[in-house]
Amino acid sequence: MHNLIPKQRIKLSWLLKMAWRDSRKNRSRLLLFISAIVLGIAALVAVYSFKDNLQKDIDAQAKELTGADLVLDSRKGVSNVMNNMLDTLGDERSQEKTFASMIYFLKGGGSRLVQMKALQGKYPYYGSIETTPIAAATNFQSDRNALVDKTLILQFNAKVGDSVKVGDLNFKILGTLTKAPGQTGISASIAPTVYIPLQYLEKTNLIKTGSRINHKFYFKFNDPSKVDEWVKKHDSKLEKEGFDAETVESKKEQTGRSFKDVNRFLALSGFIALLLGCIGVGSAIQVYIQEKLAAIATLRCLGLKARHAFFIYLIQVFFIGLIAAVIGAVLGTAIQFLLPWVLKDFLPIEITMQVSWPAVGQGILLGIIISVLFALPSLLGVRKISPLNAIRVSFEKSRGRLDPLLWLVYLLMAAFIAGFTHLQMKTWVQTLFFTTSIAIAFILLLILSKLLMFMVRKLLPGTASYLWRQGFANLYRPNNQTLMLTVSIGLSTTFICTLFFVQGILMNRVSLSSGSNQPNMVMFDIQNTQKEGLDSLTKSFKLPLMNQVPVITMRIEEINGKKSTADTNNRRAYRNEIRATYQDTLTAAEKITAGKWTGSVKAGATVYISLDQRYAQQIKVGLNDKILFNVQGMMIPTVVGSLREVNWSRMQTNFRVVFPAGVLEEAPQFHVLMTRVPSSEVSARFQGEVVRQFPNVSVIDLDLVLKLLDELLGKIGFVIQFMAGFSMVTGWIVLISSVLTSKNQRIKESILLRTMGASSKQIIRINAIEYFFLGAFAAGAGLILSLVGSWTLAKFSFDAAFIPPFWSTLALFGSIVLLVVITGVLSTRSILKQPPLKILRTEG
């Protein structure tokens, strides 16, 4: 008998032809599919391309970033042993001392805090200090000349040939500094650079006790290949002498690392857009396959095998995915040109944007994988479409067990999300956290939708009007879309709101208070002998003395009797210089969280200090641990008496280590004074007077810094919003596909109601009620998940308080509900415009 069963050999070419033919009339549906993933792919391609180009440029420009083969720098003084070593190292060498100082423009009378660089030698050996005129960069060391950053020249309306006062000496501006090696736009605007020749530094009298000077030594080697080896060999000696070494290789790594977090954030934002797109792909394909049901059943009647029907649609999805991915890649490549523009102020190098083929390839591959993977649950259903559908319109599928292939697809989806997240995060803990969060959100939304259906069924009052009963009943009746819409709208809302909240948390974390009672000017490097004089000067300008604190620099010598050499797991504690203070009472920004605060100590008694609780964690000490401090040569034994929570965002000087009064009064120290100036005119006059009378005292105009920070935050905010925008638009597209899916379920009912005499208004109201509750419930559920997620992130990742912005949250919630209702009602209106018979026949 089996001989009678014909052998059917379907060629791939026929499947391709059929896939093409079949897509002819429904390409607008596939447009939804394309739109769902285009933006996600675009975002990722843009981020990947930017990352590639950045890495390429870092590699190419690393020498220009360091300006030398080896840079050694120290904040400590230079010992004789070290001096001998430095004098013989390399084939060419330069020296630079960098410190913060005030500069005073003699002609215009303006003054500002700058980063002063006193240079000697032919640095940079690679790249150049760019000046106008060009020759100024090489000539300025020959006499008492200065190179002044262009932002200062513009701010004080100065020009080449004018003079500036630096400490006790006047320097002639020989050139305008346009670019220094390794300098970013942001660092130049916060602390603009001024170069002076090193030979004149001493005569400026700026170097006083406690001055924070960074000593830098630049070396050029005729054979630079041995530099890294040399650094490795001398690592421990350099560390002992308090020196850091930087080579071209280490600079490459460090610069790449600085941008890793930025890239990771950008890539994750893109990925979230793409994940939303995945939901869109799922919905769009579900709609598409539903519309193809009759055609598939007919083809099956005509003898098409189930797997071939599946392949026809798989081919369509593959090519549509490819088209979407290519469009996304093109768009992403175009968008990547915007990223350097947005981020240019943070970049130390020139970015040469070009098409990154690996990024384009990655994007296209990702687009295809996502399209196919997330379409598979609907596509697998094609295999189960019975030919009986062709003769029985209302044929109902038998409810069999879940297809094992479907389980496999769900597993692959989870693996894909986890795998891709791992590629971004690099650690499995974070990957697990992210993937589990998505899974939990998904499951919770499923449970919530079931709960909604149960509650509506139980609580729906029989006395409500027909329209309300019908609208509500739509939420749980057969063919309802409650589950699908709650999950898709809920997840979209969760993603969008979380991005919005995290943006808020980040912005709050970095923004500073600038209230009218807050200080807006800080003076530091004030010597003991200058304290009274500066107080009087401040008072003579009728300015308040708002926060006056002494600052003492020190290092940790021992913790519980262990020196740095013995305490190898805690090197960081000993390495960094600490700036501490002493005070007899706590400030408003401090709160004791453990132990007991000691305000003063008598001679010879145990010194109980207080540590910032986070700093204590970092250096691995707790209450009653013993710390021996080296205060510029003098050893002071202390015991950790209390831990404090410090509000670092308050506009005042805060310290990680606080001593009680009675210990450090005689130690070498400088003072910080904060005040509030009423206007920029008073600020300029006051600064000018401070620089004239106390040339070594540095003044920071916080209003200026706040203004710069504002601009900076605006730019960061733009980047965040820019990336979140991808998710928001994708979320909306997903919403449209979800509503369209449910529309198909509602068409017949609406038409039947119309046939029975329901007015368009009544049908629209029924649909509006259904979509309103669906939208409100799904958005509400998504919002709750997002609040929980944001709170968790704020608490554990950003260590910040999270207070959701009430009105913005409400507006976000309202907008999503409104969007669901409008999209739902608009989709109904298109049906109502046509005569019922026409649609009944088409659906028939």
Next chain:
Amino acid sequence: MESILNIRKVSKIYQSAGRELTVLDQINFSITQGSTVAITGPSGSGKTTLLGLCAGLDRASTGTVELNGIALEKLDEDERAAVRNQYVGFIFQNFQLLPTLTALENVMVPMELRGAKNIKAHALELLDKVGLADRAHHYPVQLSGGEQQRVSLARAFSNQPAILFADEPTGNLDAETSEKVIKLLFDLNKDAGTTLIIVTHDLELAARTARTIKIKGGAILSDENPTYA
């Protein structure tokens, strides 16, 4: 004459709301090659279910369906699809033309599935026979109901089926168009020598076949001119 379709003790039982619903109960009949048969009965009598079983679109709960000597219940869904493609033609009440294919492409599909060669000329010839040669490149939506059913006829005969099932072929057509389509159906059937089974309410149409099987409540009520009982 040889039987092309043998139905023996066929039952179809559905599970509905936790209880069994018997739609067809112990049906027996046989159809000889080249004959014309009408299956009639009131709505819900089970005639469409019977057509689905006879054409290999569904599997019987019990009993055997033998089509052209092949026991369909022993085949998997893919093998049944191959049988349908080789031996069966369909005409549907709603025409069921593939909306994204032109009239010509619709007619070509069964032949393409078989992997047949030089099919375009044959498809055009069939369209010519049903009077639609000039509408070959029109899509279904551009054709009237009668024209769509004529394309459907051309498609049904395109793979030279051994047996042709027509499910209410005039159910969606007006009287005049119905007459034209029925005439065409019988003419084509005569030319091809195909066995024709029509499921219909229309007693006039049923009267034009050589044999009528009446079904009610899932059982055969009468079988006029039976060849097997």
